[in-house]
Amino acid sequence: MDGLPPLREVIAKHELAAKKSLGQNFLCDLNLTSRIARFAGSLDGVTVVEIGPGPGGLTRALLFEGAKRVLAIEMDERAIPALDEVSEHYNGKLEVILGDALKTDIQNQVSGRVKIIANLPYNVATMLLLNWLENDPWPAWFESLTLMFQKEVAERIVAKPSTKAYGRLSVISQWRCDCQIAFTVDRANFMPPPKVTSAIIHMVPKALAADAPSLKTLSSITMAAFNQRRKMLRASLKNTLPNAIEFLTDLDIDPTLRADALCVEDYLKIATKYETL
Numbered sequence: 001m002d003g004l005p006p007l008r009e010v011i012a013k014h015e016l017a018a019k020k021s022l023g024q025n026f027l028c029d030l031n032l033t034s035r036i037a038r039f040a041g042s043l044d045g046v047t048v049v050e051i052g053p054g055p056g057g058l059t060r061a062l063l064f065e066g067a068k069r070v071l072a073i074e075m076d077e078r079a080i081p082a083l084d085e086v087s088e089h090y091n092g093k094l095e096v097i098l099g100d101a102l103k104t105d106i107q108n109q110v111s112g113r114v115k116i117i118a119n120l121p122y123n124v125a126t127m128l129l130l131n132w133l134e135n136d137p138w139p140a141w142f143e144s145l146t147l148m149f150q151k152e153v154a155e156r157i158v159a160k161p162s163t164k165a166y167g168r169l170s171v172i173s174q175w176r177c178d179c180q181i182a183f184t185v186d187r188a189n190f191m192p193p194p195k196v197t198s199a200i201i202h203m204v205p206k207a208l209a210a211d212a213p214s215l216k217t218l219s220s221i222t223m224a225a226f227n228q229r230r231k232m233l234r235a236s237l238k239n240t241l242p243n244a245i246e247f248l249t250d251l252d253i254d255p256t257l258r259a260d261a262l263c264v265e266d267y268l269k270i271a272t273k274y275e276t277l
């Protein structure tokens, strides 16, 4: 596709045997990685932040699809020589930071139009997403997130009320972004195959209402509600809201409902009222 060697050859040449501790499951099909890159929309004039480029399968697709620059953060130093070859092939448009994405200040190293596109290491995927979603100010420094998760996590992100998958991650994700599952990816596409199916999620930040509550308030209310999701709200929110029954009834929310019955708007109403106390 791009004149560089096939990924399986790259992995063999640089002895990149996958390490479980780093959540390494490599994509070796450049048609698939291009499909992921294209789902993020045009990359013309866009800086892409990629977490965990590994041997460079997705990285190559991002550059091939026209990214202006790719800033990749990789924790495994064994991958650096393989990525240097990609960078050379694309005239230095790829820059790699060797380090832990959870501890790297990415925002201050990018400017202009930025998209985050990554096949995330599953062990830190949700934490990375929450860090991005919790960005203050909002909308954040990136214009979209196109991310591979375990399918079960992707389903939690887009889950609707009254479903098993609906929870705090759904409320926070859907409050801050329009979220969709782009497509699922069978385990057979990875080397080595993970235990479960994966899915690509595409998220586009949306503007918040002028009276939106703080993320801290919404977080603590959703955490209290969903940590005891089998209990009625009057019990699960007893220690969070002053006089929970009256507080909820005033908002036309039935205090005998359980956490999963409330929509995102209901949680926003609770958090907004809480902040006026």
Ligand code: SAM
Residues within 6 Å of the ligand: 022, 023, 024, 025, 026, 027, 028, 051, 052, 053, 054, 055, 056, 057, 058, 059, 073, 074, 075, 076, 079, 099, 100, 101, 102, 119, 120, 121, 122, 124
């Ligand atoms: N992008 C490659 C692909 O699609 O084939 C590799 C994806 S693999 C699922 C995850 C990658 O993230 C690995 O290369 C791993 O070394 C890297 N990684 C794991 N933890 C990381 C962290 N905290 N910060 C940065 N990279 C990390």
